Amino acid sequence: MPHFHIEYSANLEESVDMAALCEAIRVRAANIDAFPMPGIRVRATRVDHYAIADGSTKHGFIDLSVRLREGRAQDVKEEAILTIFDVVKTFMAPIMQTRSVALSAEMRDIDASVSPKFGNIRDHLEDSV
Secondary structure (H helix, E strand, O other), X not given: OOEEEXXXXXXXOOOOOHHHHHHHHHHHHOOOOOOOHHHOEEEEEEEOOOOOOOOOOOEEEEEEEEEEEOOOOHHHHHHHHHHHHHHHHHHHHHHHOXXXXXXXXXXXXXXXXXXXXXXXXXXXXXXXX
């Protein structure tokens, strides 16, 4: 953990490099103690059906959902989500000069007792990481 899930409106597909945004989030998250690097997962899902504000198709959105195991102090979580949200805002700033885009983020705790995990990524990490 954590999992970063971006949902974005399909009308941003041509103007936003979502793979680059995912990588920017991953790089910054890997440098935040609250987000253990081996558990980081960043993904983006295009949303084809949506309605925004006045219904104009010129409006777009990016919504970032961050899920992580419970147990971190509130102030640690608040600082972490603001840091990651700043990555999104900075990445989107040039696009938002010419496009109507709503940005949002939310962090949620996951109850570990009902969220089993298994994997071997740590066994395959490069020594330099």
